[in-house]
Amino acid sequence: MKFGGTSVEGATAFKNAAGIVFYRQALRPVVVVSAMAGFTDALLASVQQALAVGFVEGAATLEKHFDRHRRVIDVLLVQEAQRIQALVDQSRVEITELLKRAASDVSAGADPRRRKFFEDAVVSYGERLSAAMFAAVLIENKVLSTDIDARRCIITDNEHGCAAPLMDHTFRNTQEQLQPLIESSWVPVLGGFIGSTATGETTTLGRGGSDYTAALVGAALEAKEIQIWTDVPGVLTADPRLVSHARTVPHLSFEEAAELAYFGAKVLHPKTLHPAIERDIPVRICNSRAQEGGSTLVVGETKKSPQTVKAIAHKTGVTTVQVTSTRMLGAYGFLRALFEIFAEHKTAVDVVTTSEVSVSLSLDDTSALPAIVERLEKHGTVSIEEGRAIICVVGEGLRSTPGIAARIFSTINDINVSLISQGASRINLTFAVEEMRVRETVARLHKEFFEGSAGEDAIRELNDLGAEVSA
Ligand code: ASP
Ligand code: MG
Numbered sequence: 001m002k003f004g005g006t007s008v009e010g011a012t013a014f015k016n017a018a019g020i021v022f023y024r025q026a027l028r029p030v031v032v033v034s035a036m037a038g039f040t041d042a043l044l045a046s047v048q049q050a051l052a053v054g055f056v057e058g059a060a061t062l063e064k065h066f067d068r069h070r071r072v073i074d075v076l077l078v079q080e081a082q083r084i085q086a087l088v089d090q091s092r093v094e095i096t097e098l099l100k101r102a103a104s105d106v107s108a109g110a111d112p113r114r115r116k117f118f119e120d121a122v123v124s125y126g127e128r129l130s131a132a133m134f135a136a137v138l139i140e141n142k143v144l145s146t147d148i149d150a151r152r153c154i155i156t157d158n159e160h161g162c163a164a165p166l167m168d169h170t171f172r173n174t175q176e177q178l179q180p181l182i183e184s185s186w187v188p189v190l191g192g193f194i195g196s197t198a199t200g201e202t203t204t205l206g207r208g209g210s211d212y213t214a215a216l217v218g219a220a221l222e223a224k225e226i227q228i229w230t231d232v233p234g235v236l237t238a239d240p241r242l243v244s245h246a247r248t249v250p251h252l253s254f255e256e257a258a259e260l261a262y263f264g265a266k267v268l269h270p271k272t273l274h275p276a277i278e279r280d281i282p283v284r285i286c287n288s289r290a291q292e293g294g295s296t297l298v299v300g301e302t303k304k305s306p307q308t309v310k311a312i313a314h315k316t317g318v319t320t321v322q323v324t325s326t327r328m329l330g331a332y333g334f335l336r337a338l339f340e341i342f343a344e345h346k347t348a349v350d351v352v353t354t355s356e357v358s359v360s361l362s363l364d365d366t367s368a369l370p371a372i373v374e375r376l377e378k379h380g381t382v383s384i385e386e387g388r389a390i391i392c393v394v395g396e397g398l399r400s401t402p403g404i405a406a407r408i409f410s411t412i413n414d415i416n417v418s419l420i421s422q423g424a425s426r427i428n429l430t431f432a433v434e435e436m437r438v439r440e441t442v443a444r445l446h447k448e449f450f451e452g453s454a455g456e457d458a459i460r461e462l463n464d465l466g467a468e469v470s471a
Contacts, residue, residue, distance in 0.1 A: 001029045002192060002214035005037035006231045007288040008130050010068065011075035017288055018137040020229065021187065025143060027224075028182050030217055031189040032150075033134050034210040035126025036072075039065050040193075043095075043123045050099040051109050058103070059096040066092055072133060080136035087132050091125045098122050116160035117201070120194075124151070124202045127191025127210070135189040145187040153177050153220075154195030154213060156203045163195055163203035165216055167275075170195075174220035182221070190217065211272040215283070219275035226276055228268065229288040234296030235260060238312045242439050243446045248294025249310050253302040256310060257283075259394050259428045262350070263313030273298065302396055308404055309449040310395040312442055316435050318350075318388045319366050320419055321373075324358040325380025334379070335359065341375045351390060351430050353421050360419050362390060362432060388418075389438040392430045393445065399426040411448040412441050 001024070003017045021031055035043075042065050050058030069088045073081050102108045102118040109115070131147040138145035153174040156163035181188045192210025195203045205212050211228055218226035235257070236246040252260075254277045258270040268283065276283050277300060286295040328334045338359060342349050345368035352361045358380075363369070369384070376382045398404055399422060408429060409417065419432040433441050 001227045001229060002032040002210055003034065003134075003229045003288065004210060004231070005034040005040070007229050008033055008035075008134065009037035011072045013288075014072055014133065014137055015076055017229065018134065018141065020288060020291060021138060022141055022143060025185075025187065028185070029187060030178060030182065030221065030223070031131075031134060031187060032192045032210060032214040032217060033127065033130045033189060034192050035123075035130050036065070036068060039068075039126040040123055040207075043126055044119055046095070046099060047102055047115070047119050047122050050103045051115065055096065055099040055103040058099045059092075062092070062095065069129060069133065076137050077133075077140055080140055084133055084136050088129060091129055095122055095125055113160065120160045120163075120204045121202045123204060124191070124194040127194050131189045131191040135187075138187060138189070143187055144185055145189060146181070147189045147191075148177055148181075150190040150192070150194050150213060151196035151200075151202060153190065154205070154216060155198055156195040156205070158197045158201060158203065160201075160203055162206035163197075165195060165205070165212075166198070169198065170216055171220040174217055178217070178221060208269065211268055212275075215268075215272050215275045218281050218283075219279045222279060223281055226281055226283045227286055228283065229286050231287065231289055232285075233287040233290060233293045234285045235311060237310070237450050238442050238446045239314065242314070242442045245451070246446065247450070249296050250294065251302055252296055252298045252310060253396050253427070254298055254300055256302070256394050256396060256427055257298045259392065260311060260313050263315050263390075263392055268298070308395045308397050308401045309393055309445075311393075312445050312449070313392045313394065314389055314438055314442055315364070315392075316389045316438055318362050318364055318390050318432065318435075319369065320360060320362050320385045320388050320432055321369075321376070322358055322360045322383045322385075323376050323380045324383075326357055327380065328357050328359075338376065338379060341372055345372050347372060351419055351421050351432070353419050362388070362419060385418075387435045388432045389435045389441075390419075390430060390432055391438070391441055391445070392428050394428045396427050398422070398429055405429060407448065408445065411444050415441055 001021060007017045008014050021029055042062060046058040046061050049061055066088055073084050077084055098118060098121050107114045108118055135145045135147040154165055155169040155173055156165050178188050192213035193204050197203055214226055234248040235252060237249055238246040240246045254273050261270055280300050283298040284295050287293050323338060347363060347365055347368050350362045373382050393408060415433055415437050417431045417433055422429045
C-alpha cells in the first residue's frame, strides 16, 4: 500500500492513511510512503540555496517543514512522540551538516553529478521521516509495525537523481528485509523513492518515484495486489474539469494505462507498472479521501469493454509540425533525417502521421522549435500550428471493432480534426483539434460513449467486469 505526499501532508492525512492500513492488517500489508507534500521540493531547494547563498540560509528554509513534522507528532503521538521528535531533530542536524559539506564542496556548484549526490542525500530525509512517523502512528494504535530503511531494500546504480534499480539485488534484499516481518504479522513501513548503491551511497529513483518503489516491493514479494493510495478516485473516463460527471474506470489493462499516462491522466508512469506487469501483479489506484468511492484496477489483460471505449484523455498546449516534400516520394532515409533533427534538439515527438509526401507530428516542448524549423526547411516546406490539443480515445479492441472510428468522427463532424492516428497500438485512436474546441470535443465524445442508455449499460458492465476481477 503506497501513500503519496498528499496522503501524508499533515496530521489529518496521516491519521486517515494509518486508518486505512489499520483496517487491512489481515491482508498483511507493506506500506510505502512519500515525503510530506511539498517537503521534497523544499529539500531540493535547500541544496540550491546552500550552493547559491550558504548553508545557513539553505537550512533556514526548512524550518517550517520541521515544524510541520512536529505538529503531526504533537497531534498523533504520545508514547512515540519523544522518540520521533528526536529523530526529526537529529535529521535537521544531519541535513545542515550535508548542506555545509555541499556548500564547501568545490565541485558541487559546477558539476551536476556532484550536486545530485548531495541532493539525493538531503532529499532522502523526506521519505525516511515520513516512514518513521507512519510506523509510529501505527504503533500508537497497537499495530505491530516498524519502519525499514528503504536503502537496505532498493539497490540501484549510481545515477544520482534518477537511479535505476538493480533488480536481482533489490528483490533479494527486499525479501530478506521484509519477509520475516510479514511472516510474524508485522507491518513494515518504507520510504518510497530512495535507494542506495551497492557501496552504500544514497540515491533516488526520480521524481514521483515512490510509486516505483511500491511496484518493486510488490514484485519482490509477489504481492497479491499493489495499491497506490492517492487523492483522486482512480482513473476517470475523462478529465473532470471538462466533464463534471466523469466516472471512475474500474478496470484497465497495463497497455491502456500506459497510453493514458502520457496525457497526465492521474495514472501511473509506465515505468512504475513494469515490475508489476512482469510478475502479473494487479495495481489498484485507490482514493485515500473517499475509500468507498471508486478505484481503478490495472491488470495485464482486460476483456474488451462492451462500448470498447474506456476513457477519453486529452492534452492541450500542443504544437503540430508538418513537413512536405516531393523528395520524400520513394526515398529512403528521409524520416531518419527528420527525426534526427528532433533528437539532436532533445525534443520529444508524440503523435506522428505520414503520407507519401508529408510528415505531421506533434510536440509539447517547443523551446527548440525555431532551431528545429530552420533545419527542417532544408528537407521540405514546413508549416506549424500552435494551440492544438491531442485527444486520445483509449480502449482495448478499438481497432478490431468495426464502426468505432465512424462513431467518434460523426460525433464531432463539425470540428476540424487533424493528425489522426490509429495505427501504432490497437487500443487507441488519437487526433488533434484546435485547443479552443477541446472541451466541446471531449464532452461530446463522453456523452456518446458513456452517457445515455447505451453509456449507462457500458458503465454497468465495466463495473461488473471490475467486480469480477477484484473478486
Ligand atoms: N517525494 C518524492 C517526490 O516528490 C517521491 C514521490 O512523492 O513519489 O518526487
Ligand atoms: Mg508524490
